[in-house]
Amino acid sequence: TNIGAAHPVSGEGKPIDSIMNEKITNDAVAKIKAAAARHGRNAEWAEKAVRESVSITDEEALKLHVIDLIAENVDDLLAKLDGRTTKVSVGEVTLRLDHPRVVHIEISFMEKLRKLITNPSVVFLLFSLGGLGIVLELYHPGAILPGVVGAICLILALYAFQTLPINYAGVALILLAILLFIAEIKVVSHGLLTVGGVISLILGGTLLINDVSPAVQVSKTLLYTVGGFILVILLIVIYLVAKVRRNVPFVGREGMVGKTAEARGDGFVFVEGALWKAECEEPLLPGEKVVVTAVDGLTLKVKKQN
Incomplete structure (x- = not known):
């Protein structure tokens, strides 16, 4: 040592x-x-x-x-300290350690949890998975689980930010990545926004911790693994969404009108195994049953089921 x-x-x-x-x-x-x-x-x-x-x-x-x-270990230390005299606040005392009772005090579960979530690599993982969860919830409204898990991960990441030397340029790049992933829902970019988001995510993770010491940096292996994982997941989702959209002309207006659908919130309904954007004159709650009355391009006109 x-x-x-x-x-x-x-x-x-x-x-x-x-x-x-x-x-x-x-x-x-x-x-x-x-x-x-x-x-x-x-x-x-x-x-x-x-x-x-x-x-x-x-x-x-x-x-x-x-x-x-x-000393080589605790037992060796106690043996060498036995009989020594040392100064304390009340004066000198002689240590008697020939038959010591050693008590090991373990850290609590909450202390272990804090130590875990304040690890820079874990913070990056929580922030990234939190953003992915929110994005997947927007891709598939009503799924609930991705949104809940994503929100919990983001809150834990924000807690950890208070104890680490955070570089906010890195945070901004990760937030930009999340926005690009969300924009992929609205804009047909054939995956370009997703690729740009992954690049922004990796750069953000690289700059996230404002410290030059390698011991407090995000693991490079984790950066590339998380970036690759998110890229694969989102490209699969984009492919499935595009596949559904390509099948739209073969369904036909007559085939959709009269079908019963389930409201999923945020202006979407689930019908015939696919998620559709929908418009209704009345407000709809997730899980409510509706009937398709008309088809306008890729948007369904619906009304509440009697």
Whole structure:
């Protein structure tokens, strides 16, 4: 192991202005020198660790009197501490650790969950799948599950944004990707908008975290996997929608008029195994039964079933 590199940094990963940096550094130096002097440690090296971010190995730390001992594990540590004298707030105490009781404190489920969802790769995955869920709900109104799962994923991603150094250019690119996916519903682009959306999504994931350290970046493997997965899913959906639209002329007006359909919300009805845009003089609730009265291009005229 190693010790050192104790120069103060911002908790958000952002640069600290020069005046504030000097104040924080001087305060940290004063505290670490006082602690080193109180415990008989190397105060000069402790100051260098803060001001110059120097770092040394465990063996070097032992030679320089930065640490008292090196232990292989918890049992070895307790054995080496047994009989040692140390200073506490009430004075000196001698440690008696010949028969210690070791209690392992596990982190709670909620702490594990927070740790998981604040992982940059998981944040990107939640944001991407949340957007995909909303898009699929718009492609197939009334499906419910994609919309619910998508909304939950987006809320969890927004929660994680509060604890990470987020680059909002990356967020904007991911939002642009979602908008392009939605636009594919309205505009016949033969998949070009979807491809553009996937490119925007990957770029957004690359820029999402405002930190140069690879340890807090979104995994490149995950970026390309999620991008490819979304591309395949949406292209399949686009193909199925286009296939239904191509079959429209073979259905005929007479064949559709009189058919019973089910309202799906947002101006769509489900009839004969396909989702159609529909117009009705009365407001419709999802699940309500309606009857097709006329066909106007790709739009059905419907009325409530008596």
